[in-house]
Amino acid sequence: MDIQFSTYYTLIFAAIVLLVGKFLVQRIRWLREFNIPEPVAGGLVAALISWGLNAAFDVRASFDTGLQTAFMLVFFSSIGLSANFLKLREGGMGLIVFLLVVVVFIGVQNSVGVALATALGLDPLIGLIAGSITLVGGHGTAGAWGSVLENDHGIPGAITLGIACATFGLVIGGLIGGPLAKWLIQRHGLKHPQGTGDAGALEAGTPNFEFPHKTRLITADAAIETMALFAGCLAFAEFMSQLTKGTALQLPTFVWALGGGVLIRNVLDYVFNFEVFDRAIDVFGNTGLSVYLAIALLSLKLWELAGLAGPLVVILGVQTLVMAAYAGFVTFRLMGSNYDAAVLCAGHCGFGMGATPTAVANMQAITNQYGASHKAFLIVPMVGAFFIDLVNAVAIQVFINVFG
Numbered sequence: 155m156d157i158q159f160s161t162y163y164t165l166i167f168a169a170i171v172l173l174v175g176k177f178l179v180q181r182i183r184w185l186r187e188f189n190i191p192e193p194v195a196g197g198l199v200a201a202l203i204s205w206g207l208n209a210a211f212d213v214r215a216s217f218d219t220g221l222q223t224a225f226m227l228v229f230f231s232s233i234g235l236s237a238n239f240l241k242l243r244e245g246g247m248g249l250i251v252f253l254l255v256v257v258v259f260i261g262v263q264n265s266v267g268v269a270l271a272t273a274l275g276l277d278p279l280i281g282l283i284a285g286s287i288t289l290v291g292g293h294g295t296a297g298a299w300g301s302v303l304e305n306d307h308g309i310p311g312a313i314t315l316g317i318a319c320a321t322f323g324l325v326i327g328g329l330i331g332g333p334l335a336k337w338l339i340q341r342h343g344l345k346h347p348q349g350t351g352d353a354g355a356l357e358a359g360t361p362n363f364e365f366p367h368k369t370r371l372i373t374a375d376a377a378i379e380t381m382a383l384f385a386g387c388l389a390f391a392e393f394m395s396q397l398t399k400g401t402a403l404q405l406p407t408f409v410w411a412l413g414g415g416v417l418i419r420n421v422l423d424y425v426f427n428f429e430v431f432d433r434a435i436d437v438f439g440n441t442g443l444s445v446y447l448a449i450a451l452l453s454l455k456l457w458e459l460a461g462l463a464g465p466l467v468v469i470l471g472v473q474t475l476v477m478a479a480y481a482g483f484v485t486f487r488l489m490g491s492n493y494d495a496a497v498l499c500a501g502h503c504g505f506g507m508g509a510t511p512t513a514v515a516n517m518q519a520i521t522n523q524y525g526a527s528h529k530a531f532l533i534v535p536m537v538g539a540f541f542i543d544l545v546n547a548v549a550i551q552v553f554i555n556v557f558g
Contacts, residue, residue, distance in 0.1 A: 157215045164218040168448040171196040175448075189332025189500075189523060191515035193444055197451020198325070205456040214455070222449040223407075224388075225442045229511055230408040231387035232439025233535045234415020236432060238423060248489065249533045252498060253541055255485050259477075259506060260286045260542075260549045266476050267469055268557060274465040278557040279309055282550065284469040288319040289477075290546050292509040293450075295406070296320040299550060307558050319470065320508075321454055326474050327508025328447075331516030334478055335500035338486055339524060344493040372434045380434035383418060390414030409543050443511050477506050496520070497527040501534035510538035 159167065175196025179185045185195055207213040264285040271281030283303070288296040296316030303312040338344070372380075391411035398404045422428040481499040489495035500520050504513025513534050521527050 155211070155213050157213060159215065159217050161218045161221050164221050164449060164452075165445070167200070167217065167452055168445050171200050171448040171452055172444055174199055186523070187336070189336055189516070189519035191328055191332070191447070191512075191519045193447035193451065193515060194325070194328035194512075197448060197454065200452050201454040201456050204452075204454070208455075208457050217449060217453050219453070222446060222453070225446040225449070226511070227388055227391060227408055227411045228384055228442030229439055229446055230412040231384050231391075231415045232435050232442060233510075234387060234412040234417075235383055235419045235430065235435045236439070237416045237419060237536065239420055248494075248529055249537065251488060252485075252533050253537050253545075255488050256502065256506070256537060256542055257545050257549075259480055259484075259502075260290055260546055262476065262480060263289060263473060263506070264549060264553050266473060268553065270469045270472060271465075274468065276465055277309060279303055279307055279554065280315070280466070281469065282553055282557070283309075283312060283316050284319050284466060284473065285553075286546050287550055288316050289323040289473060289507050290505065290542060291320070291550075292324070293317060293320045295543075295546070295550075303554075307554070315466070319466070322470055324450060324508040324512060325454070326470075327477075327504045327506065327512045328515060330474065330478050330507070331500040331503035331513070332519045334482055334503060335496045335516070335520045338482060338496040338499060339493065339520075342491065342496075344496055345525075372431065372437060376431040376434045380431060380438055383415075383430070383435070384438060386418050387411050387414040390417070406543060443514055447511055447515060474507065477503055481506070493524070494527050494529040497530035498534060501530055501538065505534070505538035505542070510535060513538050 172193060173196070175192035175194070178195045178199070179190065179192050182195075204215055207215070264282060267281030267283075267285030268278045269281070271284070272278050283296075283300070287299045291299070296313070296319065300313030300316040303309040309315075388411060391407050391414055394410040394414070395405075395407045419430055422430055481502045485502050486495045486499050489498050497517050497520050500516040501513040504510070504516040514531075517527065517530055517534065521530075
């Protein structure tokens with residue numbers, strides 16, 4: 155029996171998931187100790203309930219994906235709208251180094267996937283599906299490249315396979331990032347820089363999403379202005395997606411939303427000298443992040459993951475170990491082996507296995523307990539949401555040309 159929930163019911167269930175997640179993290183000690191993000195905790199409970207209903211009564215619930223996409227675009231728009239060029243300069247050499255670290259990891263991830271697929275007697279391109287196509291790329295990239303692999307390279311069920319792998323990565327990325335960062339912090343006795351976790355720092359213009367639970371005093375006028383900015387980002391994303399469709403400049407819609415935010419923010423700052431209300435952007439962005447993750451996990455169909463072929467489970471399991479080892483021993487060391495580097499590792503696990511929203515949620519779970527990390531919140535959203543999609547598209551095409 156299929157049950158389709160409308161936009162309104164989807165939003166209600168998403169709010170319940172977030173409230174349940176918050177309750178569980180507050181009440182269950184090990185969830186706090188392992189820094190599991192609240193949307194992941196609540197979302198997994200909802201997914202288990204959905205799985206039980208499917209197993210017992212053959213019930214399959216579907217939620218409004220349009221609402222999920224909308225909140226995802228709001229999240230990425232908020233990254234762009236908070237990207238003042240002066241703030242981006244603060245990322246400095248660290249941003250470049252982190253980008254290079256992630257670029258190398260894409261090659262490692264695809265090489266592992268292709269090698270294991272070949273060793274297990276599968277088409278090497280299936281290894282790409284269980285590589286950066288779905289793990290770094292996420293659901294959107296999985297769908298886009300899945301159709302290419304089905305139509306042009308004869309990989310049957312590539313889209314379904316890709317969505318399942320991307321879902322696995324979304325969950326695992328949210329589960330391993332926090333514990334890894336916690337282990338690094340404790341193992342090396344790391345402490346956050348003093349004086350960066352107070353409310354005064356928030357007023358001074360800290361990176362977006364850094365203090366999700368801080369009180370923001372915003373007015374109705376500021377909220378209306380901010381909604382207009384977000385509407386501009388979404389309109390720009392829709393226009394550019396249609397304009398570049400089928401061309402060499404075609405990019406995922408969320409990349410255009412982020413780019414539109416960067417463009418609008420800096421034109422307002424430096425051309426019209428208009429003061430953008432960062433606190434309102436922060437509220438809208440954190441709301442978009444939380445609701446997007448809640449709906450994504452609410453829509454998780456665990457029975458589809460359980461039906462994955464044994465060899466694919468092996469590949470994804472090894473990819474998880476590779477991600478954790480690479481972040482812990484490569485990312486951490488090259489980024490300075492300090493507290494900021496540990497938080498960056500949590501973020502890297504988030505978008506290296508799942509998606510940028512998962513990366514931000516991972517970092518929030520760590521900084522809520524141990525203190526702020528301005529550097530991580532400057533670097534990870536821009537690299538994970540913008541630069542890496544461009545690099546990943548090139549890397550995927552190279553691997554397809556070699557093994558296709």
